[in-house]
Amino acid sequence: MPEGKIIKALSGFYYVVNEDGVTQCRGRGVFRINNITPLVGDNVVFQAENDKEGYILEVKERKNELVRPPIANVDRAFLVFSAVEPTFSPALLDRFLVLVEYNHIEPIICITKTDLASEAELEMLEDYATGYRAAGYEVLFVSSETEAGVEQLYPHLEQKISVFAGQSGVGKSSLLNVLRPDLDLKTNDISAHLGRGRHTTRHVELIEIGDGLVADTPGFSSLEFQEIEAEELGSCFPEIMKASERCKFRGCLHVKEPKCAVKAAVEEEVIPRYRYENYLNFLQEIKDRKPRY
Structure with missing residues (x-):
C-alpha cells in the first residue's frame, strides 16, 4: 500500500503528498468508530482507487499532536510576537512556550514589526531577548515590511515540520509571504476596536518553504493548561x-x-x-x- 503525509485537511478531505504527487483522500469509517481523526502532518497508509481519489487506511504513530491548531508531528514552532501593535507580552509568550515545551516541540521566538518600534521599545525588547536567550531560546528580530532579519529563518526551516503561531495580528501571514512570495496569503490590519487582528487563516495546510514544510495555522484558540500537572x-x-x-x-x-x-x-x-x-x-x-x- 502507498504511504504519504497529509499536507492539508479541508471539508472532510485529506490531501496526501506521496511519490506520485498529491492524492485527495477520505478517512475510512473505522477512524470514527475508534475515535481517530487524521491530522495534517500525519504519516499515513492509503489506498488510491484512481489517480485522484483514495481512502486513508492507517495513521502511523505520532511524535506529538496539537488540538488547536489540529496538527501532528511538529518539529519546531516559530512563536511570532510583534514589537508593537499588538504590544509585546512576555506573559503570553511564556504561555505559548510552556505549551510548546510540553509537547516536545522546539520553539523559536520571532519578534516582528521591528520597523515600527521606537528606540526605547527596542531596548526593552532586547532586555527580554537577553533573558530568553540565557534560558536557551533562539530569539530573532525581523520585519516583514523591510525584510530585515528574515534570512535568519531559512536555516531553521530545513527538513522540519514547523508551525507559525502567535496571537492574531502579529504578522504571521505577512512573514510567510516574505519567505515565499507566491503564497499571497491574506493579511488583515489590526482592529482598532478590539486591539488585535482578525484571523485570516481558515484551515491548516503544510506549505513547502525551502526544504521544509510550514503550517500557516489559524492560531492557538486554546491556551489553557488542561493536560499539564x-x-x-x-x-x-x-x-x-x-x-x-x-x-x-x-x-x-x-x-x-x-x-x-x-x-x-x-x-x-x-x-x-x-x-x-x-x-x-x-x-x-x-x-x-x-x-x-
Missing part, C-alpha cells in the same frame, strides 16, 4: 528545571519550600523575575483548575 510545569521552563536540580527537596514546586535553588536564582537575578512570576501564576492556574473526571 503542577509537578510538570517546572520542566517547561528550562532555566527553572536546571536550577531545580540544586533544590534541597525532591518535588519542590519553588513556592514556599526551604532551601529552594530556584528562588535563590531569582534573587541572584540568574532567572528573570518576570519568568518566575509567570511560573507562579501558571502554577496557581493549574492548582485552581477544575478536576477532570
